[in-house]
Amino acid sequence: MIFARAERRALRAAGGIALGFVLAFVGVATAVLLAHADGAGAPLLDAYIWRVARFTLLQATLSTVLSIVLAIPVARALARQRAFPGRVWLLRLSAVPLGLPALVAALGIVEIWGRQGVVNDLLRLAGLSSPVSVYGLTGILIAHVFFNMPLAARLMLAALDRIPAEYWLTAANLGMGGGATFRLIEWPVIRRVIPGIAGLVFMLCAASFTVVLTLGGGPAATTIEVAIYQALRFDFDPPRAVLLAFLQIAVTASLMSLVALLGRPPEEGMTAGRAIRRFDGRRRRLGDALVLVLFTLFTAAPLAATVASGLAADFGRLALDPLLHQALVTSLAISFSSASLSLAIALPIVLVPPLVDAADSGAATRLMARALPTMGSLILLVPPVVVATGWFLVLRPLGETGRFAPAVITVINALMALPFVVRVLEPAYRTHLARTARLALSLGVTGRHRLRWIDLPALKKPFLMAFAFAMALSLGDLGAVAIFGADGFVTLPWLLFSRMASYRTADAAGIALVLGVLCLLLTLPSTAADRRRQGPADA
Amino acid sequence: MPDIAVALSGVTVCFAEKRLSFDCTIPEGAAVAVAGPSGAGKSTLFNVIAGFETPATGSVTLLGKDMAGRDPAERPVSIVFQDNNLFAHLSVADNVGLGIDPALRLDAAARQRVFAALARVGLGGHERRLPGPLSGGERQRVALARALVRRRPILLLDEPFAALDPAMRAEMAKLLSELRAETGSTMLFITHQPEDIARLAERVLFLEDGAILLDEPAGDFLSRRAPPSVARFLGRGPV
Numbered sequence: 001m002i003f004a005r006a007e008r009r010a011l012r013a014a015g016g017i018a019l020g021f022v023l024a025f026v027g028v029a030t031a032v033l034l035a036h037a038d039g040a041g042a043p044l045l046d047a048y049i050w051r052v053a054r055f056t057l058l059q060a061t062l063s064t065v066l067s068i069v070l071a072i073p074v075a076r077a078l079a080r081q082r083a084f085p086g087r088v089w090l091l092r093l094s095a096v097p098l099g100l101p102a103l104v105a106a107l108g109i110v111e112i113w114g115r116q117g118v119v120n121d122l123l124r125l126a127g128l129s130s131p132v133s134v135y136g137l138t139g140i141l142i143a144h145v146f147f148n149m150p151l152a153a154r155l156m157l158a159a160l161d162r163i164p165a166e167y168w169l170t171a172a173n174l175g176m177g178g179g180a181t182f183r184l185i186e187w188p189v190i191r192r193v194i195p196g197i198a199g200l201v202f203m204l205c206a207a208s209f210t211v212v213l214t215l216g217g218g219p220a221a222t223t224i225e226v227a228i229y230q231a232l233r234f235d236f237d238p239p240r241a242v243l244l245a246f247l248q249i250a251v252t253a254s255l256m257s258l259v260a261l262l263g264r265p266p267e268e269g270m271t272a273g274r275a276i277r278r279f280d281g282r283r284r285r286l287g288d289a290l291v292l293v294l295f296t297l298f299t300a301a302p303l304a305a306t307v308a309s310g311l312a313a314d315f316g317r318l319a320l321d322p323l324l325h326q327a328l329v330t331s332l333a334i335s336f337s338s339a340s341l342s343l344a345i346a347l348p349i350v351l352v353p354p355l356v357d358a359a360d361s362g363a364a365t366r367l368m369a370r371a372l373p374t375m376g377s378l379i380l381l382v383p384p385v386v387v388a389t390g391w392f393l394v395l396r397p398l399g400e401t402g403r404f405a406p407a408v409i410t411v412i413n414a415l416m417a418l419p420f421v422v423r424v425l426e427p428a429y430r431t432h433l434a435r436t437a438r439l440a441l442s443l444g445v446t447g448r449h450r451l452r453w454i455d456l457p458a459l460k461k462p463f464l465m466a467f468a469f470a471m472a473l474s475l476g477d478l479g480a481v482a483i484f485g486a487d488g489f490v491t492l493p494w495l496l497f498s499r500m501a502s503y504r505t506a507d508a509a510g511i512a513l514v515l516g517v518l519c520l521l522l523t524l525p526s527t528a529a530d531r532r533r534q535g536p537a538d539a
Numbered sequence: 540m541p542d543i544a545v546a547l548s549g550v551t552v553c554f555a556e557k558r559l560s561f562d563c564t565i566p567e568g569a570a571v572a573v574a575g576p577s578g579a580g581k582s583t584l585f586n587v588i589a590g591f592e593t594p595a596t597g598s599v600t601l602l603g604k605d606m607a608g609r610d611p612a613e614r615p616v617s618i619v620f621q622d623n624n625l626f627a628h629l630s631v632a633d634n635v636g637l638g639i640d641p642a643l644r645l646d647a648a649a650r651q652r653v654f655a656a657l658a659r660v661g662l663g664g665h666e667r668r669l670p671g672p673l674s675g676g677e678r679q680r681v682a683l684a685r686a687l688v689r690r691r692p693i694l695l696l697d698e699p700f701a702a703l704d705p706a707m708r709a710e711m712a713k714l715l716s717e718l719r720a721e722t723g724s725t726m727l728f729i730t731h732q733p734e735d736i737a738r739l740a741e742r743v744l745f746l747e748d749g750a751i752l753l754d755e756p757a758g759d760f761l762s763r764r765a766p767p768s769v770a771r772f773l774g775r776g777p778v
Contacts, residue, residue: 164622164623165623166620166622166623166624167623167626169589169591169611169618169620170618170620170624170626171641172590172591172610172611172612173589173611173612173616173617173618174612174637174638174641174689175610175611175612175613175641176612176637176641176642177641177642179642180641180642180643183642183643184626184629184637184642184643185626188626188628189628277591279591279610279611
């Protein structure tokens with residue numbers, strides 16, 4: 001019993017509202033899709049759809065394999081070289097792609113890997129005539145590796161850092177070489193976290209919309225999500241969109257059950273015990289330096305290109321562009337409201353399950369406590385583009401869909417951020433509860449007062465972190481907007497996308513810089529904060 | 540007069556906040572307890588001998604050979620820590636086998652040696668088990684079995700008994716003195732317990748503030764009432 005009676009009542013009510021809201025919102029979209037699917041089935045399961053489904057899985061598989069395989073040497077080098085100037089900055093750099101809108105990253109990748117990019121210049125210098133084409137599978141893979149390889153490397157590094165310090169001392173004392181160290185110490189640890197990381201990366205890549213939309217090349221390199229968008233917005237073929245939507249749900253559902261079997265992605269935990277010292281670092285310095293320089297170039301180059309070409313844009317003219325003003329205001333308003341909504345839904349998801357710890361909770365509470373966390377990740381099962389498609393079909397008969405777009409996009413973005421928000425808040429709240437709940441209850445500090453004096457002050461940091469992350473996610477989102485995009489309704493990513501599509505590259509670069517900086521300002525403090533300090537080896 | 544196993548002369552180690560210096564000679568085959576308050580430099584002394592720490596000045600001579608530039612694995616030293624001596628994902632036999640070949644390429648004869656060493660420390664039949672379910676004392680005995688198969692003449696034990704209950708401590712101490720008698724190795728162990736000194740040690744190195752304060756026979760040390768830090772260590776009020 002860690003809640004007062006009145007608190008329990010309020011929490012149950014909040015849980016009910018959140019549950020009802022999410023279910024209704026996703027439910028309506030799905031129901032409408034089902035209604036449209038009537039009678040439109042079999043003949044549409046044509047070669048095109050199968051090709052799209054196959055490509056979706058193919059690119060996700062390749063992206064995952066590449067991200068993981070390339071992350072292993074990076075994580076090993078970072079784990080081995082524990083003190084070199086700039087190590088902290090390298091770790092920070094590896095957190096950047098995660099906070100960057102996919103559209104901005106795609107633009108940066110084109111700058112580096114595109115026809116006019118540095119890579120092809122170098123290849124031409126080396127005497128190779130046929131350039132690397134960034135459009136199609138190659139570009140999609142580069143972008144997905146750009147996003148996910150640093151993430152995988154960070155998670156692997158965290159796992160390697162949890163290895164007891166004595167292992168490295170023992171390994172040095174026994175005289176283990178590089179191969180034996182990898183086989184006997186590092187690989188067993190990395191192998192244990194790979195399934196979780198692979199599941200996460202695979203899900204992200206299978207549902208990747210923006211990257212494929214911007215870097216995919218025609219029908220040969222299209223994923224289900226992009227095909228939905230094209231069916232709806234270009235071919236005006238709702239039945240096909242509906243069919244694709246269900247295909248997407250079927251794919252994500254099977255993937256999610258697979259991922260559930262593989263296990264959760266590992267946490268970035270703290271290291272305990274004595275400071276880690278590696279004795280195999282000295283001899284591998286050259287190789288590790290090479291790996292880390294390549295990693296830095298790969299990750300930083302698109303960022304640098306974005307900044308460079310962004311700064312070259314005519315900001316004087318851009319600053320006076322009324323469309324940019326409108327897009328900025330719309331984007332900030334939508335992202336702020338969607339982050340607020342996301343937190344409002346996340347709170348019951350985080351707060352209600354602990355109610356069940358009390359023996360006297362009823363069956364309804366228990367059911368709710370089980371249903372709420374599932375609700376939190378419903379958007380992974382029914383991806384944003386699919387929900388947007390459903391609501392597009394709901395609202396179309398009512399006239400101009402652009403009028404409802406802000407509200408629908410706000411909710412969709414809130415649901416998109418929900419899994420992340422819950423993941424930030426849940427452990428923080430659990431720890432907080434364990435520390436304070438009984439004490440607060442025994443002192444009679446409950447309800448409003450508990451919220452004000454005990455809960456909010458202690459949870460301020462994770463709260464702000466979650467809010468900033470949700471806002472950045474919404475700011476950079478193109479998926480829901482793409483489905484609803486209409487005249488008179490522009491967000492920053494949508495404006496950027498249309499400038500790119502109309503080849504106004506200088507403007508696009510300027511907008512990309514604005515959007516990228518906004519998102520990084522929101523996400524970097526939290527990713528920097530969760531890095532533990534890497535102290536020098538002590539006595 | 541036996542040969543010298545460990546000779547530290549003018550060794551200094553510098554950390555950001557302090558500077559430690561060590562001078563001592565330990566004869567071959569001795570059993571030496573290393574004691575002193577926390578932060579006195581006991582682990583650093585071991586790190587210098589084992590090669591985990593490179594001294595700023597001075598020389599480390601083990602069994603007559605200068606150790607400058609030698610990696611930990613190239614020194615005649617085996618080390619056992621308080622905890623985490625065993626790789627948790629490798630079987631007991633593999634953990635011991637690493638002492639014969641650090642890449643774990645073992646032939647039948649090597650495997651036989653592993654089995655014999657495990658039998659010697661009383662863990663025959665546990666070869667295939669993982670270290671996790673073993674008790675703290677059993678894990679330490681596996682670590683000793685590894686030291687046995689490595690056959691290095693100097694054994695460093697960094698608080699080997701700290702995680703054990705009193706009955707196990709006595710048992711471990713007995714096993715250690717038997718092994719030392721069988722192998723003739725030189726043994727240094729860090730301890731916080733006077734009774735470990737009484738049970739196992741012939742000599743005591745007492746460290747304070749990063750230097751070796753006392754280096755004397757265990758009997759003399761145990762009957763001391765001064766200086767105050769030693770009296771405190773022995774649980775006696777200063778007289």
